Amino acid sequence: MNPDVVVATALRIVDEQGLDALTVRRVADEFGVTPMALYWHFSNKEALLDAVGDAVVAGLALPDPALDLEAYLGEAMTSLVDVLRSHPHATPLVPARLLLTEAGRELTECTLDKLVGAGFPIDKASAVAHYALMIALTLVVGEPGAETSVKPDERDEAHEAKLALLLSLSDDRYPRLRAAAPSMVVCGDSDDYYETAIEIFVKGVMTQVSPDSAG
Template identity: 60%
Template sequence: MKPKNSLNPALVVERALAIVDTEGLDGLTVRKVADAFGVTPMALYWHFANKEALLAAVGDAVVSSLRIPDEDLPLEDYLREAMTSLVDVMRAHPSASPLVAQQIMQAEVGRDLTERFLDKLSLAGFDVERSAAVAHYTLQIAMTLVSREPGAELAFKPELRQEELDRKRAMLESLPEDRYPRLRAAADAMIECANTDEYYADGIAIFVAGVMADAKTLAEA
């Protein structure tokens, strides 16, 4: 075990994030983090008042990795880069992705990204309400892409994921062929990504295309 004097907020957050990565948000407890440092849970309360404060700090750590796109990029490229930035930080820590939504406005980098995002939309003719809606869609779609990545099965522990995938595959393959020929043929593709990079690129491209279609409509109005 690590010596007690090695305990500091940054190390605590690092360890908590590692637990979230391997066991999910529900698997994180103050006791597990304390045990990793050979201290009692009370020792952690010198740094974090409660589990909620620790989770917020973990979210801040993930959000801090966001990249802010070059503000001189055209709208389409800016949208793609902003969405990619969100997806990348969530892909690095998929189980922690709900914390990104929770903490993005609490972190300076998150506020800066959102401010510039809203400004880009405003310059393209989006009003305040529509701009805010698009910003929300961006975050929610990024979260959905990551949390619902086919094959990831984040709700299951790693040792149980393959069993769940096999169950889903067997269910699809058991469907009547005369009624569900497409589903049966697509069984593998429906439950697992053959190419995860392509999956994310396509999802981001579909989102950006939708926003750009709105921008075109506004420009022609």
Template identity: 45%
Template sequence: MSKDTPPRLDPTAIVTSALRIADTEGLSAITIRRLAQEHGVTPMALYRHFRDKSDLLDALAARLLADIRLPEPSTAPWEEQVRAILAACLAALRPHPTVAGLVPTRILLSEPGLILVERILALLDGAGYPPDQATEIGTQAFCSLVTLVATEPGATESTDPDTRDDAVRAKRAALHALAPQRFPHVLAAADALTFCRDRNGYYDLGLEFAVAGIRGIRPATRTDR
């Protein structure tokens, strides 16, 4: 390749760069111009692969969905299979809390997302839930995972460790300054409310809530059969 030949752009590499920027600086830091500079091309070169930033965000969501390693179907009870699928989703979302929120509204835009939805709906269908109810249940279960990731105690918008630590200390100090007569239980739980000491336990509990919640919902009367 001559020095005058522009570098070939790999859309996968662009998405990887965008994901890194989002993880370290937040979604607002992602711009077509920033990515073009990182890859040594003009913004117009990126527009050949992505129509606009919204299109790029769609690709970021598709990347997270593609990273989900779904377990193979089995003969285990449906709720155990649902839990395993949700756990696989959570494993892919946890490293990318700033991007996870993009996924729920874009889950039907990529083949990995469609495969995930099909697996969940098939299991819920087998458990007796009609399509409309299964869709609502599956949607809320997935959104609960995103909420878990986005609201982990101690997590902040900043990815800088010192900034995060300062934010946690400030929040803890504010709680400890509360009147003990009015908020005794908040004071007793101040550390747990500001910092997640057992991250795996936190996410395991979230999965149990999701599965137990589904199991506790009675299937509606079917009208599709």
């Protein structure tokens, strides 16, 4: 039993059962040891959670720094979304750990550099980087049909209730909402859902770039 194996086990528990299921005792049970054995590696549950968050952020794929701003933002957002999609129940841990890991710092530094190079003041560049993180988190935790706020074993019932509610609306008053009901309950194409959202975000940022500094 070493720290990396403990963290991997903790992350698996989070992936399978949610963040609330993770306790030092639960991880210790996986190894057939007492919770005290884990305290050699992690002083408390908070330290274990930090390590799990670090493990998620460490999975970031860093885009090529030579890319132009638009391409870099697209790849940076895709990388962030991909690691969050891989561990959706661990997303609450990411914001606090992003700048405390090398991968997170490198991604943020290069993103800021690209934005400043395109003419954004540093405070506005910082805001755009924050928007990117918040949008990525919101997309993943709120993906229709896979919301992390709903327990996996309760999703089917929750989806049926939501669909029934939307379809009970007046067709005369809410024809578009009724037509969109299935897609609002369960995402038909997850990849397209994320790709479209990232494209909208990146295009929005690019409208703020002055023509003189776009290159």
